[in-house]
Amino acid sequence: MHFMESLRRRYGALLYLCGLAAGVLLFAVMLLVVANVVMRYAFNQPVTGTLELTESALPLIIFFSLALTQAHGGHIKVVLLTQHLSPRLGRAAKVLAMIAGFVLFAWAAYAGWNMAAKSFAIGELERGAIRFPIWPVKFAVFFGLALLAVQFLLDGIWVALGGSLPDDSDEVME
Numbered sequence: 197m198h199f200m201e202s203l204r205r206r207y208g209a210l211l212y213l214c215g216l217a218a219g220v221l222l223f224a225v226m227l228l229v230v231a232n233v234v235m236r237y238a239f240n241q242p243v244t245g246t247l248e249l250t251e252s253a254l255p256l257i258i259f260f261s262l263a264l265t266q267a268h269g270g271h272i273k274v275v276l277l278t279q280h281l282s283p284r285l286g287r288a289a290k291v292l293a294m295i296a297g298f299v300l301f302a303w304a305a306y307a308g309w310n311m312a313a314k315s316f317a318i319g320e321l322e323r324g325a326i327r328f329p330i331w332p333v334k335f336a337v338f339f340g341l342a343l344l345a346v347q348f349l350l351d352g353i354w355v356a357l358g359g360s361l362p363d364d365s366d367e368v369m370e
Contacts, residue, residue, distance in 0.1 A: 200354055204267075207350060211264040214343065218260035225253045245326035252322060252333045259340025263347040269363030287355060294352030301345035308338035 236242040312334035
C-alpha cells in the first residue's frame with residue numbers, strides 16, 4: 197500500500213505540472229484573444245493567426261487537464277445504482293468502472309497515437325492565416341488520453357487495495 201501511495205503522489209506531481217501547463221496556456225489564449233479584440237476594434241489590425249492558435253490550444257488545455265481532474269475526483273459521478281449496493285459490492289463496482297475507464301481511454305490513446313503518427317508522417321499543416329504543423333497537437337491529445345488511462349488504472353488498483361478516492365463520499369445531490 198505504501199508503494200501505491202508513493203506512486204500516486206509522484207504521478208500526481210506529473211499531473212499537476214500538466215494542469216499548470218494547461219492553465220498557463222489558457223491564460224496565454226485569453227491574452228491573445230483580448231489583444232486581438234483590442235487590435236481589431238481600436239486599430240483595425242487584428243492579430244494574425246488568432247483563430248488558428250486558439251483552435252490548436254484548446255485540445256492542449258483540455259487533454260492536459262483531464263487526468264488531473266480524474267485524480268481530484270472532479271468528473272461527474274452517477275451513483276443511482278451503486279448507492280444501494282453493499283460496501284463490498286460497491287467497491288467491486290468501482291474497481292470495474294475504473295478498469296473499464298482504463299480500457300476505454302487506453303484504446304482512445306492508441307487511436308490518438310496512430311492519428312498523430314500519420315499526421316507526422318504526412319507533414320500535416322494547419323492552413324489559414326498562418327501555417328504550422330498540426331502533429332504536435334495530435335501528439336498532445338494522445339499524451340493526455342494516455343495520462344487519463346493510467347490514472348484510471350491507478351485508481352482501480354488503489355480502490356481494489358482498499359483505498360478511497362477523493363469522490364468517495366457517495367453524497368446524492370438533490
